[in-house]
Amino acid sequence: VPEFRKDPVTGRWVIIAAHRDARPNQFPQRPAVASTTACPFCAETMLTPPMVASYGAHESRPWQVCVVPNLYPILSDGDAFVVAPDATGLYETATSVGMHEVVIEAPTHMTSMSQLTAEQTRLMLAAYRDRMQVMRDTPAIVCAMPIKNVGPDAGASLAHSHSQIVGLPFVPPYVEAELAGAARFLKSHRECVFCSLIREELRADRRTVARTEDFLAWCPFASRFSLEVWIAPRDHQSRFETSDDLLLEKLGRLLQRILRKIESHPRITAYNYYFHSTPFDSDRDDHYHWHIEIIPRIAKAAGVEWGTGVHINSVTPEQAAIELRAQT
Amino acid sequence: VPEFRKDPVTGRWVIIAAHRDARPNQFPQRPAVASTTACPFCAETMLTPPMVASYGAHESRPWQVCVVPNLYPILSDGDAFVVAPDATGLYETATSVGMHEVVIEAPTHMTSMSQLTAEQTRLMLAAYRDRMQVMRDTPAIVCAMPIKNVGPDAGASLAHSHSQIVGLPFVPPYVEAELAGAARFLKSHRECVFCSLIREELRADRRTVARTEDFLAWCPFASRFSLEVWIAPRDHQSRFETSDDLLLEKLGRLLQRILRKIESHPRITAYNYYFHSTPFDSDRDDHYHWHIEIIPRIAKAAGVEWGTGVHINSVTPEQAAIELRAQT
Numbered sequence: 129v130p131e132f133r134k135d136p137v138t139g140r141w142v143i144i145a146a147h148r149d150a151r152p153n154q155f156p157q158r159p160a161v162a163s164t165t166a167c168p169f170c171a172e173t174m175l176t177p178p179m180v181a182s183y184g185a186h187e188s189r190p191w192q193v194c195v196v197p198n199l200y201p202i203l204s205d206g207d208a209f210v211v212a213p214d215a216t217g218l219y220e221t222a223t224s225v226g227m228h229e230v231v232i233e234a235p236t237h238m239t240s241m242s243q244l245t246a247e248q249t250r251l252m253l254a255a256y257r258d259r260m261q262v263m264r265d266t267p268a269i270v271c272a273m274p275i276k277n278v279g280p281d282a283g284a285s286l287a288h289s290h291s292q293i294v295g296l297p298f299v300p301p302y303v304e305a306e307l308a309g310a311a312r313f314l315k316s317h318r319e320c321v322f323c324s325l326i327r328e329e330l331r332a333d334r335r336t337v338a339r340t341e342d343f344l345a346w347c348p349f350a351s352r353f354s355l356e357v358w359i360a361p362r363d364h365q366s367r368f369e370t371s372d373d374l375l376l377e378k379l380g381r382l383l384q385r386i387l388r389k390i391e392s393h394p395r396i397t398a399y400n401y402y403f404h405s406t407p408f409d410s411d412r413d414d415h416y417h418w419h420i421e422i423i424p425r426i427a428k429a430a431g432v433e434w435g436t437g438v439h440i441n442s443v444t445p446e447q448a449a450i451e452l453r454a455q456t
Numbered sequence: 457v458p459e460f461r462k463d464p465v466t467g468r469w470v471i472i473a474a475h476r477d478a479r480p481n482q483f484p485q486r487p488a489v490a491s492t493t494a495c496p497f498c499a500e501t502m503l504t505p506p507m508v509a510s511y512g513a514h515e516s517r518p519w520q521v522c523v524v525p526n527l528y529p530i531l532s533d534g535d536a537f538v539v540a541p542d543a544t545g546l547y548e549t550a551t552s553v554g555m556h557e558v559v560i561e562a563p564t565h566m567t568s569m570s571q572l573t574a575e576q577t578r579l580m581l582a583a584y585r586d587r588m589q590v591m592r593d594t595p596a597i598v599c600a601m602p603i604k605n606v607g608p609d610a611g612a613s614l615a616h617s618h619s620q621i622v623g624l625p626f627v628p629p630y631v632e633a634e635l636a637g638a639a640r641f642l643k644s645h646r647e648c649v650f651c652s653l654i655r656e657e658l659r660a661d662r663r664t665v666a667r668t669e670d671f672l673a674w675c676p677f678a679s680r681f682s683l684e685v686w687i688a689p690r691d692h693q694s695r696f697e698t699s700d701d702l703l704l705e706k707l708g709r710l711l712q713r714i715l716r717k718i719e720s721h722p723r724i725t726a727y728n729y730y731f732h733s734t735p736f737d738s739d740r741d742d743h744y745h746w747h748i749e750i751i752p753r754i755a756k757a758a759g760v761e762w763g764t765g766v767h768i769n770s771v772t773p774e775q776a777a778i779e780l781r782a783q784t
Binding site (some may be wrong): 129134151222223277298328435436 | 457458459460461462464468469471473475478479480481493496527528529530531539544546547548549550551552601603604605608609610611612613614615620622624626628629630631633652653656661677678681728729730732749753755756757758759760761762763764765766768774
């Protein structure tokens with residue numbers, strides 16, 4: 129029997145319907161084959177705007193990880209977020225002010241984060257942190273988010289291992305929903321909701337995928353996506369961009385371990401991850417807790433998801449945790 | 457330059473970024489090929505639970521359109537929506553009470569709505585209406601929605617032309633967001649926001665795809681999806697399930713005309729549509745206006761969409777309207 133589960137942060141209901149995995153499918157998936165045109169992210173054939181930052185230079189290589197502006201940005205330079213109503217008063221547009229950068233995670237043609245060295249992973253996280261600090265200091269930007277798309281079914285168009293960082297001029301709806309839920313929880317429970325969830329997940333140990341001294345990786349109770357995993361610091365930390373190098377090194381090791389499990393799971397050919405962190409325009413550090421959400425893209429979001437906002441997930445998070453723990 | 461546009465109903469921002477269509481893509485799409493196993497929806501090989509309704513019986517055929525319970529339901533029988541917190545007080549589950557039905561739109565193997573007869577289309581809409589009335593009279597259900605998934609990229613798993621109707625025990629988030637926006641608009645403008653939009657779209661005629669005496673089909677100003685089309689009655693009508701046969705016949709003709717344009721557009725291989733209508737637990741008929749949202753599934757929702765809730769659309773709605781008007 130399917131079950132509704134309520135996300136404890138946002139209050140959003142999800143349908144966990146494991147029996148649906150047995151549905152017949154007349155459209156078997158065929159793996160995508162990447163074309164062999166010159167890669168715009170490889171150092172030797174690079175075709176991007178000039179770098180804004182680079183990391184890991186040494187004798188044999190000018191960089192290990194670098195950051196470039198997105199050649200096809202969704203956000204662009206500007207001083208302020210100006211909203212303009214049209215003559216009818218019905219419609220509003222706004223300047224697309226913000227930043228949209230790409231983190232190239234290796235100078236050679238690596239197509240998966242699993243292949244990166246531990247150093248490249250740490251430098252990638254340092255790039256996320258440093259560029260978020262730059263965005264924090266840019267007046268028009270109030271919220272920044274590192275994002276990764278892997279595989280065509282997750283919206284990736286290039287195979288070379290890379291991420292994006294978007295800096296937005298407003299707090300986007302999904303972050304807003306988590307912030308509002310976290311504020312409600314703090315009021316009623318006098319504690320950060322993420323701290324509470326992490327303590328309970330560690331205690332129950334039914335949905336944990338991996339734990340380290342500093343971090344927990346677990347399948348959230350009301351996962352929207354099959355085999356979804358979240359990673360968060362075990363101690364209360366509200367802003368990712370204040371992380372020090374040592375913490376990033378530890379996070380890099382865990383993130384790579386989890387992504388290796390994700391990438392080697394037989395049903396996962398594509399996934400996204402993104403970082404949620406306290407917006408720059410908030411002076412509160414008590415209720416929101418930065419975390420990474422990793423969402424494998426197995427089933428397609430269909431009419432139910434887009435029409436209602438209610439997700440259907442056909443793998444229970446408890447089963448997901450068992451499968452991912454077993455995966456090396 | 458990309459542009460933010462605010463959805464006038466919900467207040468949700470969308471990024472219209474037409475230049476992104478020029479991005480290189482290393483993962484060319486390959487068309488899915490349906491397998492040839494026996495179709496569970498063809499009358500001759502039918503494999504479904506017993507019918508709950510059928511339409512269009514005549515001498516040569518027992519039905520033209522029929523309704524069956526979903527063999528893999530996301531919602532099931534029950535008297536009430538009961539929310540149960542767990543022992544920790546952190547997590548809540550609820551009974552999956554509701555209805556989940558399938559409308560089979562032809563007894564023979566039609567794989568697209570374009571192939572249906574005008575009568576089948578009218579009967580399909582009558583089935584939507586009648587089953588919504590049944591759901592309205594079911595105490596645990598407060599909101600019902602006809603939904604269609606076409607093509608594997610839109611989440612369809614079977615090729616035979618069909619739709620689903622879900623009856624939910626709560627008002628889902630996306631309907632709630634539209635209701636809240638419509639209530640705000642009514643308060644400030646003393647008019648239904650949809651009536652206002654329809655009048656303005658008819659006047660400006662920049663985003664209209666088709667108009668009839670009774671309906672308007674247009675590309676909404678802040679479309680989240682490329683080539684998105686909405687259809688709504690031109691007069692204020694809050695509840696789809698109160699439509700009479702004549703109106704459904706007229707709607708069927710327009711819906712089929714629009715879907716023919718969608719299905720013959722060279723970039724569209726998959727789409728969803730769903731009906732939004734006033735929830736059953738609302739006694740207000742003044743501010744919400746039933747409508748159909750048709751969302752072609754060209755680009756994959758990626759990390760930006762799932763991480764922020766902000767959609768990126770690379771075709772302006774004005775350009776979409778030009779293309780769809782030209783399409784026969």
